[in-house]
Amino acid sequence: AQSVSQHNHHVILSEAASLELGCNYSYGGTVNLFWYVQYPGQHLQLLLKYFSGDPLVKGIKGFEAEFIKSKFSFNLRKPSVQWSDTAEYFCAVYLYGGSQGNLIFGKGTKLSVKP
Amino acid sequence: DADVTQTPRNRITKTGKRIMLECSQTKGHDRMYWYRQDPGLGLQLIYYSFDVKDINKGEISDGYSVSRQAQAKFSLSLESAIPNQTALYFCATSGQTGPGPVSSYNEQFFGPGTRLTVL
Numbered sequence: 001a002q003s004v005s006q007h008n009h010h011v012i013l014s015e016a017a018s019l020e021l022g023c024n025y026s027y028g029g030t031v032n033l034f035w036y037v038q039y040p041g042q043h044l045q046l047l048l049k050y051f052s053g054d055p056l057v058k059g060i061k062g063f064e065a066e067f068i069k070s071k072f073s074f075n076l077r078k079p080s081v082q083w084s085d086t087a088e089y090f091c092a093v094y095l096y097g098g099s100q101g102n103l104i105f106g107k108g109t110k111l112s113v114k115p
Numbered sequence: 116d117a118d119v120t121q122t123p124r125n126r127i128t129k130t131g132k133r134i135m136l137e138c139s140q141t142k143g144h145d146r147m148y149w150y151r152q153d154p155g156l157g158l159q160l161i162y163y164s165f166d167v168k169d170i171n172k173g174e175i176s177d178g179y180s181v182s183r184q185a186q187a188k189f190s191l192s193l194e195s196a197i198p199n200q201t202a203l204y205f206c207a208t209s210g211q212t213g214p215g216p217v218s219s220y221n222e223q224f225f226g227p228g229t230r231l232t233v234l
Binding site for chain 2 (some may be wrong): 009032034036042043044045046049051090092094102103105106107108
């Protein structure tokens with residue numbers, strides 16, 4: 001079955017540290033890729049998305065992600081995190097021709113940034 | 116103004132009660148979705164609808180039903196609520212409202228969520 005894996009359940013960083021959150025999916029076909037963020041008590045908001053073209057995509061608030069097709073990965077990065085980045089981050093994948101026909105979400109990674 | 120709204124935002128109910136959660140959107144999207152979120156499990160798709168006459172089960176539809184009353188409205192019902200349906204419920208929409216790639220359908224926009232507690 002198609003799936004999306006996020007490697008870390010909870011990441012704790014100090015302010016100014018660099019961030020990389022892993023996301024891998026299991027599907028050999030065409031995909032669209034998304035990272036969503038959920039701040040405490042709020043709904044999911046789109047951070048960035050990849051449809052086609054340049055595999056390095058830039059999103060809001062200094063986040064970026066790189067699509068590496070050969071590794072089935074779409075890792076999220078930020079060079080220097082801030083306390084306000086404390087949130088839960090979800091990777092989501094749309095599989096063209098997949099059995100579900102919709103977005104498949106990873107289980108999420110909680111990021112805690114210490115001031 | 117919020118594009119995707121959900122009512123109620125919080126609800127506490129008892130086992131066996133019928134509950135309806137409502138979702139409305141002003142984005143003009145034709146696709147709507149209901150998810151539940153449980154800690155550590157991410158989002159699980161309950162039902163989705165690609166237009167008013169098209170409703171599909173998601174991965175965890177048992178115990179739930181939906182109604183697409185209009186393009187802008189998509190309701191989720193729990194016919195007889197049970198405690199393990201305690202969760203955060205999100206409505207989402209996607210669609211194409213102008214010129215652009217078909218892949219724009221794949222980006223979903225979420226409502227603020229409904230926190231449901233079943234005692």
